[in-house]
Amino acid sequence: MNCREFTSFIADWLDGELPVGQAQVFQAHIAMCPPCEMYLLQYQSTVELARLCQPEDAVPGEVPEALIQAILAARPTGDGSDPTQP
């Protein structure tokens, strides 16, 4: 396995989807190729960073009252009519 092939298999390896034989070759490449080992670590860090650095839930006061009122104005009424339709 060369570095190009190793890189192309990273996502499948992380998902546990590489066949056993191929996974063994993949792991053997990690042991002998420091750049690919580093690349793999950074790839995993990237996935973690994307997950961790997302916006936290807005706090209730952060949702503009105008937005809430606009949404509520479009709620269905008890008579079955749809206020969003003319």
Added chain:
Amino acid sequence: MSPGDGTRELPSETTLVRNLKEGEAGAFEVLVRENSPRLLAVARRYLPKEADAQDAVQDAFLSAFRGMAGFTGASKLSTWLHRIVVNASLMKLRTRRRKPEVAIDDLLPRFENDASAHHLDVIAAWRETAPDELTRDENRVLVRAAIERLPDSYREVLALRDIEQLDTADVAELLGVSKGVVKTRLHRARQALRALLDPHFREGAP
């Protein structure tokens, strides 16, 4: 219920759903006030412009109101709403004016053109980053800005798989593409994001 009134006990989900189906005004207000903060955060993952994110939340609630009669309770109300706001955000993403995007190919790793196919670029070590440090405000801003630079078709797959944690089959169905396309886009999106983050996380980087 008045805005910010957190003292009143909320109805159970079963009661809330029944009241929603009966068109009770108070039930809609509970639904919107309880869920809009979280749904706005979800929409912001796809739509960096605040006005777009708010529009998506509004669209999502309108869809939910229309679909309430068909809500069977097979999933939790919050899960159902989450799915609807993701759909609304994807729709919005596709209809807004397209922005200039980075070329994904420029951000993918390059290799020697021989049998070894070694990395052409130096893979420099990143500084050690503990979770507390990773989620500092400046890192959040930096990572989100990098994600925003990805082409839409790659960013949406990254958001659905790595952030929403949907599985490949669900993402494929949602986007109307094959599972193979989802896997390829996700891998390329992660690689491109790594390249965008690399200058900021290298040892010695400011």
